[in-house]
Amino acid sequence: MGSQERWHGLTGTERAKNLRGGTRNNDCSCPVFNKACTLADQYSSDMGLKMDAALQQREGAIDLRIRAPATDGCFDNWREAFGRTFLRLDVEPSGTVFSTDISLRALPGLGLGSITTSACSLTRTQDLLTDGQDDIGLVALLRGRGRARDRKGRDVDLRPGEAVFLRNGTEGAVDYTDDTQHLCFTIPQQALAPFISDLDAACMRAINAESGPLALLLRYAQIVVADDGVTREAGAAIARHVHDLAAMVMTGSPELAMALVDRGGRAAARLAAIKADIVSRLSDSTLSVTTVAARFAITPRYVARLFEQDGTTFTAFVLEQRLSRARSLLMDPNKSGQSISTLALASGFGDISYFNKRFRQRYSATPSDIREAARPEDG
Numbered sequence: 001m002g003s004q005e006r007w008h009g010l011t012g013t014e015r016a017k018n019l020r021g022g023t024r025n026n027d028c029s030c031p032v033f034n035k036a037c038t039l040a041d042q043y044s045s046d047m048g049l050k051m052d053a054a055l056q057q058r059e060g061a062i063d064l065r066i067r068a069p070a071t072d073g074c075f076d077n078w079r080e081a082f083g084r085t086f087l088r089l090d091v092e093p094s095g096t097v098f099s100t101d102i103s104l105r106a107l108p109g110l111g112l113g114s115i116t117t118s119a120c121s122l123t124r125t126q127d128l129l130t131d132g133q134d135d136i137g138l139v140a141l142l143r144g145r146g147r148a149r150d151r152k153g154r155d156v157d158l159r160p161g162e163a164v165f166l167r168n169g170t171e172g173a174v175d176y177t178d179d180t181q182h183l184c185f186t187i188p189q190q191a192l193a194p195f196i197s198d199l200d201a202a203c204m205r206a207i208n209a210e211s212g213p214l215a216l217l218l219r220y221a222q223i224v225v226a227d228d229g230v231t232r233e234a235g236a237a238i239a240r241h242v243h244d245l246a247a248m249v250m251t252g253s254p255e256l257a258m259a260l261v262d263r264g265g266r267a268a269a270r271l272a273a274i275k276a277d278i279v280s281r282l283s284d285s286t287l288s289v290t291t292v293a294a295r296f297a298i299t300p301r302y303v304a305r306l307f308e309q310d311g312t313t314f315t316a317f318v319l320e321q322r323l324s325r326a327r328s329l330l331m332d333p334n335k336s337g338q339s340i341s342t343l344a345l346a347s348g349f350g351d352i353s354y355f356n357k358r359f360r361q362r363y364s365a366t367p368s369d370i371r372e373a374a375r376p377e378d379g
């Protein structure tokens with residue numbers, strides 16, 4: 001079935017290569033993408049069109065937000081250029097105003113998206129199948145309600161916390177009955193085929209996020225979508241981890257889960273989630289392996305083992321992140337009026353003597369040296 005969260009070519013095709021060349025100034029070799037960018041820029045600059053639009057491009061990433069009257073000709077232009085031509089979906093709003101906030105990430109062999117949208121139907125029609133894309137889609141609803149439909153007459157109601165696999169190579173639709181937030185994935189069939197004897201039968205079944213692998217997959221995807229600094233090498237590793245987790249979700253097989261854990265996919269995803277959680281809490285004085293383990297409902301020993309398998313320790317990782325945070329703050333001209341001890345505290349260091357010692361060991365310079373070197377030269 002055709003996923004309503006499908007976007008054309010974000011799974012290793014030439015269009016994905018073009019997207020990776022995208023820049024903030026809309027200098028991209030993909031003509032369809034350029035057309036969508038031009039329209040978004042035009043809409044955001046001309047308030048007389050009564051359509052608010054904002055778009056940013058980075059390497060392998062698109063962030064797009066629009067709000068427009070559903071009957072406005074400007075929306076029709078956007079729907080044609082970005083919906084049908086770029087996303088390869090027919091967008092049909094249910095209300096008088098259509099709004100959406102889309103973040104797409106193109107990785108080698110994987111498309112990821114985080115989407116908030118008003119009530120609408122997103123349809124993969126026969127004429128849109130000419131792109132030849134036959135990947136497997138996964139839609140996970142975080143908020144609101146929806147229903148997936150395919151050409152075989154199968155339909156699946158989706159509530160928050162539920163997901164469904166879809167066939168992108170056949171006609172289908174997803175109807176969102178109210179404002180929704182969801183995550184979407186596109187995964188090449190060949191990444192899942194070795195684990196699934198009948199891919200079609202595995203699709204169009206509601207899966208609850210209480211399933212351990214699905215909950216982990218969704219948390220992992222949210223981290224990746226929010227990260228602007230994923231390199232191509234890291235992206236390839238992330239794609240493999242997502243493929244493994246998706247196979248676990250699709251099969252529900254404990255035996256497969258154990259086999260893939262041995263390959264490191266699930267462990268890598270869990271470690272990435274833990275690291276992101278740590279970075280978001282560096283200033284927390286209670287941050288410890290015990291508190292992190294409690295938040296993830298695992299044992300402190302397991303947390304320690306994950307870091308050991310990554311070639312480091314929990315303590316060393318936290319220290320490195322805090323030192324890096326402190327260094328960034330010291331070099332920030334907007335923080336020049338704050339004392340070094342204040343910035344150290346904001347980075348999670350409660351002992352200024354310990355901070356100074358570790359900082360000198362790490363950067364072969366004192367905090368004052370780093371701050372001074374970052375000051376702009378007069379004249």
